[in-house]
Amino acid sequence: MTDPLDTVFAALADPTRRAILSMLLEDDMAVTDVAEPFQMSLAGISKHLAILAGAGLITQEKRGRVKWCKLEPDALRAASVWMQGFGQFEPVNLDAFERFLAAELPGEDEGLAVQGD
Amino acid sequence: MTDPLDTVFAALADPTRRAILSMLLEDDMAVTDVAEPFQMSLAGISKHLAILAGAGLITQEKRGRVKWCKLEPDALRAASVWMQGFGQFEPVNLDAFERFLAAELPGEDEGLAVQGD
DNA sequence: GGCATATTCAACCATCCGGTTGACGATTGC
DNA sequence: GCAATCGTCAACCGGATGGTTGAATATGCC
16 A cells, blocks of 8 residues: 555545544544544544544644644545546535535434444 | 445555556456456456446446446546545646556556556 | 543454455357 | 357455454643
């Protein structure tokens, strides 16, 4: 796994990690807060965050005993360019993206296990 | 692995599979021809193609004893929309894409093992 | 100092993944 | 009919992944 695209796409292939990225869209978060909505151990989330950081999709900065996670959307640029080359997609459709978020975001108001089923 | 994004991103995470997609950009190909530039067994390539087909990134149609593989760029649309939402990337830059292809495409003129290493 | 909080480390487990080889099922062509 | 070609299936292997638990390491607070 040398190519950056490998690690980026692999990181994006997991629904938990995509959900985390969606959460970080709204604001930077501490590890514990990231983990809160998931029914998964903190260590598990910590691993996911390490993978996201390894792919450059987030950065983590420790302030005091709290480690803050910050989205790094630039890391997606290369992957996005690669993908768009195949589809000649029309210009970004943010409405479609909103719909995606609605479908993908952990239902912050109920139990949640990343995906319904 | 239920979400289509899971399978699409997972399929894209492998350099062999991305190389195959790049090859199919140019034209539809038979399985044997897809396999030719790789130093990998036909069965191995066949598995990769099955994964790409499972993600909807290609379709396969059998004509006679030859199975033709066809790129299905539409399958990337959802993933592309998802990604672009994070970056608000500037409009598609096809030049950047060409550079990517140049870097990623199997060097059809030498041995090749997906990545030079 | 001593306890609580925040996060990771280490070991472990089950499962998936990428790859191989060898046998097999279709299809074509002589 | 028979042999060659195209492609997949099945079994197997080693290594990565996603998850767990329990101990360990920092840091903050009183």
